[in-house]
Amino acid sequence: GQNIDQPTEMTATEGAIVQINCTYQTSGFNGLFWYQQHAGEAPTFLSYNVLDGLEEKGRFSSFLSRSKGYSYLLLKELQMKDSASYLCAVWSGGYQKVTFGTGTKLQVIP
Amino acid sequence: DVKVTQSSRYLVKRTGEKVFLECVQDMDHENMFWYRQDPGLGLRLIYFSYDVKMKEKGDIPEGYSVSREKKERFSLILESASTNQTSMYLCASSFTNLEGTGYEQYFGPGTRLTVT
Numbered sequence: 001g002q003n004i005d006q007p008t009e010m011t012a013t014e015g016a017i018v019q020i021n022c023t024y025q026t027s028g029f030n031g032l033f034w035y036q037q038h039a040g041e042a043p044t045f046l047s048y049n050v051l052d053g054l055e056e057k058g059r060f061s062s063f064l065s066r067s068k069g070y071s072y073l074l075l076k077e078l079q080m081k082d083s084a085s086y087l088c089a090v091w092s093g094g095y096q097k098v099t100f101g102t103g104t105k106l107q108v109i110p
Numbered sequence: 111d112v113k114v115t116q117s118s119r120y121l122v123k124r125t126g127e128k129v130f131l132e133c134v135q136d137m138d139h140e141n142m143f144w145y146r147q148d149p150g151l152g153l154r155l156i157y158f159s160y161d162v163k164m165k166e167k168g169d170i171p172e173g174y175s176v177s178r179e180k181k182e183r184f185s186l187i188l189e190s191a192s193t194n195q196t197s198m199y200l201c202a203s204s205f206t207n208l209e210g211t212g213y214e215q216y217f218g219p220g221t222r223l224t225v226t
Binding site for chain 2: 096097
């Protein structure tokens with residue numbers, strides 16, 4: 001089966017750095033996605049990792065360790081608009097079927 | 111600009127009714143997906159389609175069926191709606207390149223379905 005774990009909630013201060021972890025146990029692995037979802041809105045794509053290491057995209061970075069079944073999303077210089085849920089999703093089969101974690105709700109406080 | 115649209119933002123139906131949720135994408139994507147999202151359970155895949163008239167069961171297909179007669183349109187059907195199908199339904203689409211590498215999914219705005 002597929003199992004993806006993320007913390008349920010996190011709180012961080014505006015201007016700070018926060019790391020959201022994701023661990024997974026899946027039958028097979030093709031790649032890992034991170035999505036952002038603001039309350040009442042649809043998820044939007046943030047990053048995709050297929051090889052080990054860090055991928056940087058502006059204030060957001062995503063890290064992957066395939067041997068450890070582990071990823072994290074790093075958000076720097078936090079802004080109030082970063083308050084959202086962050087979803088980890090693993091692509092581990094044929095076609096484009098992915099399995100989503102339950103998401104981490106991040107609250108950014110002044 | 112990439113666009114996935116869903117037929118309704120809010121829908122209220124009665125138990126036992128047949129319900130149709132429509133999704134249209136304008137990106138010529140091969141893959142389309144239907145999810146439901148519930149608090150504490152996250153996004154769960156109901157069905158997906160990788161080509162016209164092709165469909166695959168996701169993790170929770172029971173009580174649902176789908177139809178994909180045209181590439182841009184993917185319909186989710188609740189054959190006989192029940193109260194436990196009250197949920198947020200999200201449609202998504204994605205592209206497949208020749209190498210089969212992963213591409214992000216683009217989501218529609220969602221349909222909040224209430225079954226009473």
